[in-house]
Amino acid sequence: MNIVLLHPDDWITADEVVLRDRRAVHIREVLKAQVGDSLRVGLLGGLCGQGVIEALEPTGVRLSVLLSEPPPARHRYDIVLALPRPKMLRRILRQCAEFGVANLHLIHSARVEKSYWHSPLLQPARLQEALQAGLERSRDTIPPTVQLHRRFRPFVEDQLPELCGGRPCWIAAPGAGMSLAAAPSVPAVVMIGPEGGFVPFELALAEAVIAQPVGLGDRILSVDTALISVLAQALPR
Secondary structure, three states: OOOEEEOHHHEEEOOEEEEOOHHHHHHHHHOOOOOOOEEEEEEOOOOEEEEEEEEEEOOEEEEEEEEEEOOOOOOOEEEEEEOOOHHHHHHHHHHHHHHOOOEEEEEOOOOOOHHHHHOHHHOHHHHHHHHHHHHHHHOOOOOOEEEEEOOHHHHHHHHHHHHHOOOOEEEEOOOOOOEHHHOOOOOEEEEEOOOOOOOHHHHHHHHHHOOEEEEOOOOOOOHHHHHHHHHHOOOOO
16 A cells, blocks of 8 residues: 545544544554654545654544645546456456556457456446555556446447547557557557457447557457556556
C-alpha cells in the first residue's frame, strides 16, 4: 500500500480522520508507523496529500490530513477489451488502475464465453475492490470508469464512434500494416481482443465503422500481456 485511500465517512473533523479497518492494520503492522509519522494519503476520487499520525489506538488510527495535490495524470488511451476469463479479470482491473486508465469498456466477442458475464467479479463492489488495489499500489486516487457491453455489434455501430469523440480508434490485429509503436502520440481508444483475437467479422466491422488495425509485434500475446504492451507504449508524463 503506497497510498492510504480515504473515504468521506472516515472524517471526524474538517482535517482529521479515523481508520478502523484493514488500512489501520496495515499502518500498524506492515508500515510499523509511529505517532508523528507522515503517510501518503488521498481522498478516493479526489486530491492527494499527507496524513500525520496523531494516535495509534487498539480500535483505530487517527490522522490529521492535508490534501493539496492533484492525482497523477490520466493515461492517454481509453481501453476497449473483450471480457477476459474471471481468473485474469482481477489482474487486468488492477493493471488499468495502476496505469491511470480513465475508461475501460468490457465487451462481448465471439470468443468470449457467455459464462464469463456471470462472474461475481463484475459486481460493482468487487470491481471497485480490484481497482482500489491498483490505486493503492500506484499512489493514485481516481479509479477507471468501467462499463459493460454485452453485445458486440450494437456497441461498435452505435456507441464506439461516440465514445471516440474524434480520437483515433486502433484495434490490435496480427499482421497489421502499422504498429502501435509507430502510431501518433495522441489520445486514442485502443481495442484488444480475447484469447485468440477478434474473429474476422468483428475486425471487419470495427474497421468499417471507425477502427484502424495496429500490430503489437510478431508474437502472440496473452490478453493481460497485450494490455500491458499497449499501455506501456503511452505512459503519462
